[in-house]
Amino acid sequence: MNHSGESIARFDGPVKVTGAARYAGDQNLPAQLYAVMVSATVPAGWVEKIDAHEALAMPGVTHVLTAADMPKVHARLADISVPPLATRFVPMQTDEVVYEGQPVAIVLAESIEAAESGADSVCVDYRATSFIVPDTAPAEPPAPERGGYSHSSALEFCKGDAASAIAAAPLRTGAEYIQPSRHANPMEPCAILAVWKDKQLTVYDSVQHLPAVQNTLAAAFGIDPAWVRVVSPYTGGGFGVKAFVWPHEILASMAARVTRRPVKLVLSRQNMYDMVGFQPQMTQNVALGASEDGKLLGIVHAVTNITSVTEDYVEFGSIPGRSFYACDNISTSQKVRRGNVVLPTFMRSPWDGPGSWSLGSAMDELARTLKVDPLELRLANYAETDPESGKSWSSKKLREAYNEGARRFRWQDRPKGGTRDGHWRIGCGLADCSQGQARFHTTARVRLNAHGMARLESSFCDIGTGPATVFPQIVAEILGLKPEEVSVLAGDTSLPYSGPTYGSGTTISTGAALQQAAQGVRAKLARLAGWPTEEVTMRNGHILHGDRSRSIQSVLDEAGVFELVCDGAFDLPGGAPVDMGAPEFPARTFGVIFVEVAVDPDLGLLRLRRATGIYSAGRIINPRTARSQMIGGIVWGWGMAAMEGSHFEPALGRWISKDLAGVALPVNADIPPAIDVGFVDEYDANSGPLGAKGIGELCATGVAAAVANAVYDAIGVRVRELPITPNKLMGGL
Template identity: 75%
Template structure:
């Protein structure tokens, strides 16, 4: 063993990305391709009465203007596909019905993008308008399982003990509503796809987070075997959940290509992303806590309501933290929805726990204030040694160590409390818990070891910027005794072995385990060729060794007349399940604590992040360098949630008010302090998988909003329960 795991190795894909050599979906081209531009509905509800296309077709280079009657009908096989991975069962242009503003009602196809864009602006649509429902003010209802897009792993209602009675009888209690707006993911790369047919075989280059999902959905849409669909996505420029599932624009592009008989390229504009791809939904959390005078929680109530579309019921399980974070004998959680004429919401970094940690983390701070207790001590008193929901032991948990190390590094125990001054700034500190449920997915991988001491990893995993092309060679190198630079990871193609999705923080734990198994199998084959028992050998410096004996890979393969050894590995879940949230006996979560210091200028309403420390219990860290980068990105993401980001629904026009980055502020370098302190406790989670690792891509974004809100209260005594914490809310005090 070379000890590659745990080493801060630089990213293998860094050079191609910073030099522009990496090819994303929008960079792909096909001979003879046409360019598609969507024409979107200007009304939020009703139907298309007529479409006038003559002026658009008169523009030179415009080939077709496709309308609903031109499009192929969806094959019945689509009914077999669940939601998710299909983002929504409502596929536009299969009828004249309109369910939200921005919905595609026509597609202009041209020889050039410029011609198609010009034509799209002069396609004239007449509508039969209908009354629309503003989602934020719609009636609160229970989700309908028949319309559900929440089938992945959750329950709408949970009850343990008698939480309402326990809270009512508690000596100390707090309760409030905490709200957060809808937010769109805005990845750097907008969604894009190029679809090409060759007979009954479809190839698509797509910006996605799970290639086999696109393959399965496309096959179902057109009634094809999956082997007739190939999906290619060598690089995806950020996803954050927006590219996790298959959205209608992908299906429409493939339909358009089939109709016109030529490859079709569709790249969504930033504005179109708001009409084609769902946001994280607006949510209201009602959190009620009751505690004894010693701080021990006697009852926890966490009820959420989120907006959804009229076609399906998307449920954002934001109350999951209420039944997962703290030990308590009496817990009740519930999830309800408001249906409206809006793009169906979807997962967004970090689903469920990101929203839930904002509300619960704020409520815990309010309880600590009511008890006159340090918020960290309150958490230690209510530390959950086992999963509060099931009573089962955690797969692993070293949150106590994370608390201690984070408090030490930040100086939490020695901080000056409550609104100290730095010139015109009032300074405050806050902290909160970080935690994310851990998904695991069935995955496979193949490794080929060559005589020259190089190797190749093949798997269909997605590169969305999280670094799998770096850490998977580290995993294989550890087993095969190679330098990670000698191992190439090839991904992003459904012709390669199946990999689970790149979401749910599940890539490392799942595909990484498959890579490790494939490497062990290759090593066993090499040992057999050398005539040695596999359990007796190790590898180092392109040599296989047993005791004091050593032979090079080249020697062993040369004597056997073999140029390459290949093996496949798999990470299989109990019962053949495609996904789970931990082994049956051990619920799985990642944990951590975030400490922040903010400055507040009450006269100008300004809020600034001055410093942040996050320390995490997240299993074995394969590469501290890429892991630290992920956590910094998550903390920045959390700051955006806390202080800046919101997608507002305009109730008069029934549309998103701002559809680009001019109207939706995002954090930039000037908003973030030069150093964000990130650390990990030493941990190996033997129950999560053979690597001992967990996922961290979403963990860093949890807890930050609550910590910021708690720090604002510490600074100026103002409790803001409605995100984001913008200047007008500070000035209102």
Template identity: 75%
Template sequence: MSNLGQSIPRHDGPIKVTGSALYAGDRNLPSQLYAVFVNATIPAGRVVSIETTAALARVGVVRVLKASDMPRVHRKLDEISVPPLATRFMPMQSDDIVYEGQPVAMVLAESLQAAEAGAAVVRVRYERRPFVVPDTAPAADVAPDKGNYSKANALEFHKGDAAGAIAGAAFRAGGEYTQPSRHGNPMEPCAILAVWEGGRLTVYDAVQHLPAVQNTLAAAFGIDHSKVRVVAPHTGGGFGTKAFVWPHEILVSMAARVAGRPVKMVLTRQQQYGMVGYQPQMTHEVRLGSDSQGRLLGVSHEAVNVTGVTDDYVEFGAVPAKSFYACENISATHRIRRGHVVLPTFMRSPWDGPGSWALGSAMDELARSLNVDPLDLRLANYTELDPESGKPWSSKKLREAYDEGARRFGWRERPKGGTLDGHWRIGCGMADCSQGQARFHSTAKVRLRADGTAQLESSFCDIGTGPATVFPQIVADVLGLDPAQVTALSGDTNLPYAGPTYGSSTTISTGAAVQKAAQDVRSKLARLAGWPADQVSLEGGHIAYGSTSRTIRDILGEAGVAELASEGAFDLPGNAPVDMGSPGFPTRSFGVVFVEVAVDPELGLLRLRRATGVYSAGRLINSMTSRSQMIGGIVWGWGMAAMEASHYEPTLGRWLAKDLAGVPIPVNADIPPDIDVAFIDEFDANSGPLGAKGIGELGATGVAAAVANAVFDAIGVRVRDLPITPDKLIQT
């Protein structure tokens, strides 16, 4: 029986729940120093002076580093693109301040307590300058010289005449949809321990892509990447926050070099808000036009997001407009608002998460205008071709997902909107789910030992999504082993190169490399046995050819071989480091989500009663971890819809709430037990040899729109500004 698709519990579950898994902040080295930043209290200006006498008088404080004490970044850093370098602006390289919370000094001490006490008494004098509030800054065109974020996709896409088609349409809908900035707040804050040994640097870091940190740090110091080692076997959540290389990783490595001792830093929850990115505040202007049958004649989506003054981060929220529905007239544009705030970044479900909120809401408004079922409107605009390129999708079974989701939820039999249940009004809503598919070059090594066990090696990191469980399943499936007989060695740049753990790419990329390595081992074993590699079968530690079966132990023992090992690679067309699917077959994952909400219009209360998500996402490797990912995504989307917001305070020029106490997020009491998840049986041969697609972000798309649509169904109030808080629901 194949191991693929089975529900296998997480291999790392026991060590994580017992606390024995080592994260970056758990690492310690002899003679290490603890580092704490002194952060700017103004959003714009420059440092005039820093008084360190009181800090240095504290017991245990060894040194207070200022910009003048830090090495200059090497010119090779200019060769590293933005991303994976998160921002070209490096604090503590000059006296300039461009956002509140920016590091201006670093206290090094023998203990964390001493470092914190020292940082508290460092006195900084500033020259203040006017600052720009990003949320209200004028919309501007993206500058091509401000980083490479703008090159990730087309800033503008025009097909036909969208404006003319919408103007002449019999039915029109849409408007302005907004969403606030949101911080990811992973369970583990960013942390790093850096140590120099001669000219070699080792860092224990909380990351989502180890080789990117390796290459960036090497460039920052002007050394070969082989002299930098990055270790991160476990990362406690990322959501994109740890995807790129942020300044603290370079600054702590600099401090270790200056001090001549290992230096450890764990950012506080408050410092996360001034050091790493977040999902930016966005404004969407969506306009739709259709004929009387509901066929879309024109789609227009103008997206504007906030960014910092140093780099132009672009959140391509208009991508769904050119990806979701059949239409001959499409316009999708992106602009930015620059302000004095730390740079935004990718956050779980970038592009499609924000974009599906706006487009999914507008589609519901159009359905109401046409007086048709929102599901039927989507069926009327179903497409087997990518609307942007005109090429067929690598695979798409969204129609089957619609049918199965509607059946499981009871969509066609749902109660009329506004039905009373006590003082609650009940409403149902639905929306499309879809996420673009990134693929990265990756490699892996597999070793088959004489005792019938195997080990896979690759530098991937596990951010909680389960690759250290899924990849052994792939090896076990190829070599006919029990997954428990396969171990995974990961999280170290000394291991074979693996692509990043973001972009819903890990299984499709590194998993394919693991599969190839295991297949090569299988072929070597067959050759040792003297049998044709394409005609053998492996199961239970045996290899069989025809009616003959032998144990792996016997074959390797007779050959005097302790183990068989092979490396495998997942290579992209043209040896590209990354793409968004096969050139001939654009790749996306698809799905649909149905929700039922209850609204108390007198108190403004909103409750999620049940949800159903059904997904077309390629071949499943582990049905248990897949289902868990989708449930987590729906909960994530509920938080986006009903609770989460990071507000920029316009008078002080800083984030208003910098901790979890001021950021409502879904907890157990907010989540109903009835979250129903299912997958359509699918094998996407065009996406990669595994037939799989990414699902880590898919579940978080569409949910916010479905919730807003359900709210309208319940009480007739159209909310276009997230989150859906009580003030937007109270009816007087």
């Protein structure tokens, strides 16, 4: 029964589309208070006075907490690394304000309506000081002492002499590529319900890694992590904004401790711009030098991103420059611009998503300079090994993806650039897709009972990516059950430790732990049956050895056992909590995206007509859910390319349009049905025992570059600043 690899509809679909799924914001407890933040109206300065008399006189309002009311974070919080702590700056510990929208008070009430009215009535006097606009701040090298993010990768990388190689190259291209800040805007905003019972803290939280919240809150209060329980049965989208632990989770838990009542805080859409991170505005300078036959002689990829005045967040968009293409001379670097904003954070396809936009565009410009097919240019610079380390890839079937994608898209027979279809001009473009592959230490448990039903247990959280379907498939395949005969218990730190649901590492990590646990259960059943553990298989609720077969129930009944239980783990070399692949085999996922667009040059309109994405991403456990993931990523990439951008107002020092009404997002009318997704047949034995890799971020890489390249093909306008809006199309003409 090979259920792994079978296209199965998502088991959690019905409860989600009918509203039966209970998210963090749906949780309620007796006597709970509703919290609403009072946000700073200045981007820099100090709170001088807070007048809460009017708010406290309102019916239902019970407290207005200020910095003076809040306990100080425990010194142990300094021991928590960044990440998983999102930022070391915790508001309401002093009266200092470092960004507009920062919490300066918390109104608590018996109803959300009363809390909102109370927050509107709180009067705050500020001593405003000058602030720094991040987009125009000077670019500076990141400082390691200003945050843990700068340690995530090499701030500078040098191989050979890239500048000299490019200067001596017969053919050169180089440009500056810009993308704006972007906010993730998941459908479910961040939410938390915190309750204390003596020393025990329980939080119902909207997160992407429960144990990180558990350990961080324990450190913030100086208590044992065993006294903190985190429950997150469902998370309504994350995209990275819920990956780490933000101050609102600490503040809500503090409010519950101060008031001795449960406190429920659901961030408003405006709060999502103020209190959690965003993908930072980035400027990328890419220079390429090539021989006349198209071989890259030098690559320079220099990246600058905005960050906060409190800490340095580094968006390593330069990684593609040292990872995508074979080249003997490579130079990459990272700088930051510090300003008065909340600290940026990871967003779906961090590093490689932004980096693939600039590098993919520059490669297309080089192909135009060389007058060669952009696909042929990529094949001429195919990296058989990792350009940075020289080591063999964990696995890579990008050539096969190129061939299959070109065939299915009919790349060689594509319409000539600028071909007219009525008032539209048609263009085609392609770009490489690639994402670094994370793996996380994870544990899991599998139970098998005498009725032939199994249950898997692990503290992983479901952010909408389908683990509640894929994991039962893995367990069912080993235990000879139907996937629907395997139930899931997850989203609770009282369960075995699971790594995070980000970094495209959930299936690799938790899936491998469940595989081991299920194999352990099968081995226990074999021993009870008196058969060699390595010679048995299971099918249709039976265990088989040669031509003999016994039902699960008969074996357990005979042994007087109702349930078999086994724990499994996915451990990393050296006991590391996380790595980016086996030490000797650099791990990435790969792919290629082809798009056809239509451009109306008179009105500056841009439309997606069709897309084909083919990916080399290891073993695919469920092609149906995987295909849905990839389509979602392509839509995400289209939004990045053509619509999305958060803009910082330099006079007021705040974000413009802090709501969904002012955010352009792709909808059904923007996306054609002609999105073709496929995977090459691949098993990556180096990634882990499942042979799988991650796909959730891979699909969002490359799309923006492919769209920009297609626009140039259609009308000859090279757009180097996202999003590709009508003014840029018409202005270019």
